[in-house]
Amino acid sequence: MSGKPKFYLTTPIYYTNGLPHIGHTYTTVVADVIRRFKRMRGYEVLMTTGTDEHGVNVERAARNAGIAESEFVARMADAWRALWDELGLSAEEFVRTTDLRHVRTVQWLFKQCKENGYVYKGHYTGLYCIYDNLFVNEPKPGNLCPDCDRPLEMLTEENYFFKLSAFQKPLMDFYRKNPDFIQPETRRNEILSFVEGGLKDLSITRTTVRWGIPVPSEEPHVFYVWFDALTAYLTAVGGPEHEKRGFWPCDLHLVGKDIIRFHTVYWPAFLMAAMVPLPKQVWAHGWFLMDDKKMSKSKGQVVLPRPIANMLGADALRYFLLREVVFGQDGNFSYEALVTRYNSDLANGLGNLASRTAAMIEKNFVGRIPKAGKLQPQDEALAKETQSAIGDVLEHFEALSFARALEGIWAIIAAADKYLTTEKPWSLGDSEDDVQRKTNVLATTAELLRIVTVLAHPVLPDSTAKIWTLLGQPGKVSDIELDGLRWGQLKTGVQLGVAQTLFPRVEKNEAIERMESMTNEELNPAPGPAPAASATATSGGAAVASAPAATEKIAIEDFAKVEMRVGQIKTAERIVGADKLLKLTVDIGTEIRQVCAGIAQYYAPETLIGRKVAVVTNLAPRKLRGVESNGMIIAASVGPEGRPVLAGFHEDVEIGSRLK
Ligand SMILES: [Zn+2]
Numbered sequence: 299m300s301g302k303p304k305f306y307l308t309t310p311i312y313y314t315n316g317l318p319h320i321g322h323t324y325t326t327v328v329a330d331v332i333r334r335f336k337r338m339r340g341y342e343v344l345m346t347t348g349t350d351e352h353g354v355n356v357e358r359a360a361r362n363a364g365i366a367e368s369e370f371v372a373r374m375a376d377a378w379r380a381l382w383d384e385l386g387l388s389a390e391e392f393v394r395t396t397d398l399r400h401v402r403t404v405q406w407l408f409k410q411c412k413e414n415g416y417v418y419k420g421h422y423t424g425l426y427c428i429y430d431n432l433f434v435n436e437p438k439p440g441n442l443c444p445d446c447d448r449p450l451e452m453l454t455e456e457n458y459f460f461k462l463s464a465f466q467k468p469l470m471d472f473y474r475k476n477p478d479f480i481q482p483e484t485r486r487n488e489i490l491s492f493v494e495g496g497l498k499d500l501s502i503t504r505t506t507v508r509w510g511i512p513v514p515s516e517e518p519h520v521f522y523v524w525f526d527a528l529t530a531y532l533t534a535v536g537g538p539e540h541e542k543r544g545f546w547p548c549d550l551h552l553v554g555k556d557i558i559r560f561h562t563v564y565w566p567a568f569l570m571a572a573m574v575p576l577p578k579q580v581w582a583h584g585w586f587l588m589d590d591k592k593m594s595k596s597k598g599q600v601v602l603p604r605p606i607a608n609m610l611g612a613d614a615l616r617y618f619l620l621r622e623v624v625f626g627q628d629g630n631f632s633y634e635a636l637v638t639r640y641n642s643d644l645a646n647g648l649g650n651l652a653s654r655t656a657a658m659i660e661k662n663f664v665g666r667i668p669k670a671g672k673l674q675p676q677d678e679a680l681a682k683e684t685q686s687a688i689g690d691v692l693e694h695f696e697a698l699s700f701a702r703a704l705e706g707i708w709a710i711i712a713a714a715d716k717y718l719t720t721e722k723p724w725s726l727g728d729s730e731d732d733v734q735r736k737t738n739v740l741a742t743t744a745e746l747l748r749i750v751t752v753l754a755h756p757v758l759p760d761s762t763a764k765i766w767t768l769l770g771q772p773g774k775v776s777d778i779e780l781d782g783l784r785w786g787q788l789k790t791g792v793q794l795g796v797a798q799t800l801f802p803r804v805e806k807n808e809a810i811e812r813m814e815s816m817t818n819e820e821l822n823p824a825p826g827p828a829p830a831a832s833a834t835a836t837s838g839g840a841a842v843a844s845a846p847a848a849t850e851k852i853a854i855e856d857f858a859k860v861e862m863r864v865g866q867i868k869t870a871e872r873i874v875g876a877d878k879l880l881k882l883t884v885d886i887g888t889e890i891r892q893v894c895a896g897i898a899q900y901y902a903p904e905t906l907i908g909r910k911v912a913v914v915t916n917l918a919p920r921k922l923r924g925v926e927s928n929g930m931i932i933a934a935s936v937g938p939e940g941r942p943v944l945a946g947f948h949e950d951v952e953i954g955s956r957l958k
Contacts, residue, residue, distance in 0.1 A: 305341040306545040307332055310553055311348040311393060311530040314374035315355040318381055319593060320586050320601040320619075320631060321554065327616050328583065328625070328700070329552050330387045334756035335695050338780045344545050346534035347382065348393035349375045350527040352510045352520075354432045360509075367509045371396055385603060385612045386759060391534035395511075395526055403537035404511050404521055404529045408458075408502075410572035416461045417571075422501045426453035431506055458503040458519065465567040466497045472566065472576065480562050481581045481698075482626040485555060489562050500564065528565045532574070540574070548577040558582040581698065584628035586619075589924065593631075599921060601631050605816035609809055613758040614640050614801065620700035620757055632924070633810040634875075641803055647711050648750065648758075649801035652765045655743050656794055658723055662736055667770060669790035670741035671734055677742045680717050684710050684746050685785040691753050692780055700757070707753050714746050744769060745788040752778045767795040807875055810923060818920045862932065862957035863887065864947065865913035870903035876923040882906070884929065886915055887954015894927035897942045912945045912957055 309329045312322055326347060333345045351371035360370035375394050382388060393400055411417050424433040427443040427450055434443060434450055441450045470493060473479060473486070480486035502525040503513050510520030535545040553561050561580045569576050585592060586601070593600045606615045618636050621643070623629025659665060670677070687710050694703035723739040726732040748769055755762040755775050766775035770792035865884040873879045878896045880903055893913065912932040919928045933942035 302340055302342040304545050305336045305343045305550075306535060306548045307336075307343070307345050307550040307552065308531050308534070308548060309345075309347040309389070310557060311350045311395060311527050312378065313350045313353075313355070313527075314371055314378070315359050317374075317377055318603065320603055321593065323385070323603040323615070324586060324619050325552050325554060325583065326382060326387045326389075327385075327619050328698075329389070331616065331620065331700065331756045332550070332552075332698070333389075334759060334776065335780070338752075338756065338776065338778060339692075340779060340781065344391065344535065345389040346391040346393060346531060347387075347389040348391070348530055348534070349378055349395065350523075350530070351375065351394055351396045352507075352526055353523055354430065354507055354509070357507070357509045358430065368396065381604065385607055385615070393530040393534050395530055397533070399537055400530055400533040401511050403533040404526055405514050406538040407529050407532070407568065407572050407574075408513065408521070408525070410574075411460065411568065414571055414573065416464065417502075418459055418461065420457060420459045420499075420501075421454050422457040423452065423454040425450040426506070427451075433506075453506075455505055456519075457501040457505075457522075458513065458516075459499045460502045460525070460568065460571070462497045462500045462564070462567055465570060466493055468570055469493050469497075469563065469566060472570075476578075479576075479579055480558070481579060485558050485562075485582045489559065492559065493563060497563070497567075524560050524564055525568065528560065528568065531565075531577075547575040549579065551577055551580045553580060553582050555582040555584055581626070583626055584623065586623075586629050586631045588631050588921075590630060599926075600817075600821070602817050602820055604820065605813045606636065608816060609813050610636070610640050610804065611760070611801070613761045614644055616757055617644060617704070621704045623701065625698050625700050633813055634806070634924075637804060637806045637809050640801065641806070643708060644761075644801040645803040647708060647715075648754070648761070648765075651711055651714055651743075651750075652747060652768060652800060653797065654718070655740065655747055656768055656797055658736075659740055659744065659794060662723075662733075662740065665794040667744055667788065667790045667792050667794070668737045668741045670738050670745075673738055673742070676717065676721070677738055680713060680742055680746065681785050683713055684749055688749065688753065688783055695756065704754075704757065707750055710746060710750055714743055714750075718743060741788070741790065745785060748788050749783065749785065751775060752780070752783055761800050764798045764800060768797055770795045807877060807923075811876070811878070814920075814922055821920065822918055859916075860914060861916040862912055863915050864951045864953055864955045864957070865891070865911055865915075865929075865931075866953050867906045867909050867911060870901075870906040872898055872903060873923055873925055879923060879925075880906070881925055882931070884911070884913055884931070885953055886913055886929070887952075891915070891928045892926060893929045893931055894922040894925055895931045895933070895942075897931075897933065897944070900941055901944070909944070910947055910951060910953070 307329055309325045312318065329345055329347070333343045336343045349371070356367055356371060360367045363370055379392060408417065425437050425441060426433050427446065427448065429448055430443060430445050436444065437450055438444050438447070442448065443450055473490060480489055502522050503519040504510065504522045505518045507520055507522070511526055513519035513521060531548055531551065532540055532546065536543045540546040551561050558580065566576045587593070588599050588601065591599065603615060618639055621639060622635060659667060687706050691703050691706040694706060721739045723736045726736050747765065748771060751762045751765045752775060759776070762775050771789055863886050865886040867882050868885055868890060869883045871881050873881050878898050879894050880898045880901070882893050882895055884891050884893050914930040914932065917930050919926055921927070932945040934945065936943050
C-alpha cells in the first residue's frame with residue numbers, strides 16, 4: 299500500500315447504442331488530464347469509465363443487427379475501449395454494466411435500500427409502444443410513438459419504486475453543507491430549485507424490459523436505467539466491499555450538463571438510502587456545438603475524434619478541446635479553429651521552440667545542455683516570470699480552468715520567443731564574451747522549455763515525453779512532482795536525446811478536407827472490403843466511377859439501394875477557402891437540394907447552370923468545409939490526376955427521372 303492520498307474520478311458510463319463522438323471524447327479527455335495532473339501532484343489516482351449496456355435501445359439495436367444482445371454489447375464495448383486506447387485515454391477501470399461484479403453491486407445496493415425501507419412495490423401507468431417495448435413520456439400529437447409513429451397504448455406495469463420523495467430535505471441539507479458539491483454555480487442553482495419544487499418517487503424496475511439486471515427472486519423485474527448505470531461508479535472500486543480499496547467516496551464525477559440531475563439528485567439519494575457515503579463533487583461541462591447547434595448524427599452534423607487524431611495527433615485534439623472553451627460552458631467546434639490553433643500554438647509555438655532550442659545547442663555546444671554562468675538582468679527577468687507562472691498554472695489546473703492554465707503556459711512560450719528574438723544567440727560569434735552570452739541564453743531557454751514541458755504534460759502527454767527525451771533529462775516527465783517544480787533544476791552537461799517529430803505544420807484547407815473526408819468515411823462506411831479506392835475519390839463530394847478494378851460483385855438488391863435521379867443545376871458558387879469544392883443547388887424533381895461537388899478546378903460555376911446531371915439522392919447528408927451536402931453528383935474520374943467529368947445525357951430527360 300502506498301502512503302499517497304487517493305483520488306477517484308469518473309466519466310459517465312456511456313450508453314452503447316452508438317459510437318463515441320467528440321462530446322464523449324471531451325469528457326474522457328478532461329478526466330484523463332485531471333488524472334495525470336493529480337498523479338503529478340502526488341496522488342494515487344483511479345479513473346473509471348465504461349459502457350452502459352442494458353435497456354430497450356440495446357435490445358432493439360441488437361435485433362436490427364441480427365445478433366444476440368450479449369454479442370452486440372461485447373462488440374460495442376470493444377469498439378469504445380479500442381478508441382480510448384487509440385487516443386491514449388486508458389482509465390484504470392472500465393466497467394461494463396453486464397459485468398458480473400456490477401450485477402452483484404446493483405443487487406446489493408437495491409437490497410440495502412429495501413432493507414432500510416426506501417423501496418416499495420407499486421404500479422406505473424403510462425403510454426407504451428408495444429412495438430418498441432417502451433414507455434413514452436412525450437408522445438407525438440395523437441398519442442403516436444415518437445420512434446415508430448404507431449399508436450401508443452395505456453399500460454400499467456408493476457414496478458419497484460424508490461422513495462425519492464423522502465430525500466428532499468436530506469438533499470437540500472447536503473447541498474447547503476457542501477456548497478461545492480454541484481459545479482458550476484449555474485447548474486447548482488438549477489438543481490436546487492428543482493429539488494425545492496418537490497421530488498416524486500422513482501420507478502426503478504421494469505417488467506416490460508427483458509435486457510437488464512434481474513431483481514433477485516423477483517423475475518421478470520429488471521433494474522431500470524439509472525439505478526443500474528450510476529451504480530457502476532461503486533462497482534469499479536469494490537462494490538459492496540468499497541471500503542477495502544479506499545477510493546470511495548468518489549472525489550469527482552465528470553458529466554455532461556444533460557445528465558446532471560441524475561448525478562446530483564437520484565444518485566446521492568440512492569446512496570443515502572443505502573447508507574453509503576456521498577461523492578464529493580459533480581462537475582457538469584457544456585456541449586461542443588457545431589455552427590452553434592447541437593451535434594446530430596442524422597443531420598450529418600457530427601465531429602468524430604479519430605480523424606482529428608489521425609491528422610493532427612491525439613495531443614492536438616486534447617489541446618484544442620481544453621484550450622478552446624471555458625470548462626463548464628458550451629463551446630463551438632470548427633475545423634478552421636482547430637487547425638489554426640494547431641499551427642499557431644503547437645507547430646509554431648511549442649514545437650518550434652523545442653526544435654530551434656535543440657538545434658542551437660547542437661550547433662554551439664555539440665549537443666550538450668550548457669550550464670549558465672553569471673546571468674544578465676534580461677535572463678533573470680525571464681527566469682522570474684517563468685517561476686511565478688508555475689504557481690498560477692497549477693492553481694488553474696486545480697480549479698479545472700484548463701483554458702487559463704494553458705494560456706499561462708503559452709504566455710511563457712511567447713516570452714521565450716521574444717527573448718530569443720531580442721538576444722539573437724545565432725548572431726553571436728566565437729569570442730569569449732559571445733560564447734558566454736550564448737551559453738546563458740541557451741541555458742535559460744532550455745530551462746524554460748523544461749518547465750513548460752512539465753506543466754503541459756497532463757494535456758500533451760506524448761509530445762512532452764518526446765521533448766523531455768530531447769532535452770536529455772533523466773527519468774520520465776510524468777514522474778516529476780509538480781509541487782517541487784522550480785527554476786534551476788535543469789540537468790546540464792547531458793547530451794541531447796533523439797529529436798522526434800512534434801507538430802509538423804499542416805496546410806489548412808488540405809487538412810480540413812482530409813478530416814472531413816475521414817469523418818464521412820467513418821459515418822458512411824463503404825459496403826464491401828475495398829473502401830480505400832473510394833476514399834480520395836469521394837472526398838470532394840462528387841462520386842467518381844473509378845477505373846475498372848477487381849471489385850466485388852454485388853447483388854441487384856444492393857444496387858437498388860442507391861437512388862439516382864436526373865437533376866438540373868440551378869445555381870453554382872465557389873466555397874471560400876475550399877479550392878476544389880463548388881456549392882450547387884440541384885432540382886431533383888421533388889425538391890431543390892444543396893450538394894457540394896469537388897469539381898471547382900475543372901468547371902467554372904457559370905458554365906454549369908441549367909446542366910442536367912446524375913445525382914445520388916438517398917445518401918446521408920454530410921458536411922464539407924462546413925457546408926451541408928445533401929446528395930452526390932456522379933462524375934467519371936479521368937487520367938492519373940482523377941479529373942472529374944460530369945456524367946450527363948445526350949437526349950432530353952425529365953428532371954427527377956430515376957436512373958436504373
Ligand atoms: Zn414505437
